[in-house]
């Protein structure tokens with residue numbers, strides 16, 4: 001299973017993770033990724049890495065995502081697209 005967790009702590013939220021989450025969910029839906037890969041997307045509380053945020057975790061690895069397109073790139077990579 002591919003586990004994606006998007007930080008919804010106040011710092012990451014303010015730095016764009018709300019938009020990143022929306023973009024990722026839209027991408028997954030449009031490409032019906034959940035039918036192709038075992039994918040779980042959730043929100044998380046602050047991951048104590050605010051300084052590098054907005055942050056997103058894929059299978060336990062924390063990534064700093066600058067914007068919606070880098071968040072989507074991360075999902076594509078994780079799903080082998």
Ligand code: FES
Pocket residue numbers: 007008009010011012013045046047048049050051053054055
């Ligand atoms: S708010 Fe995301 S790491 Fe702190």
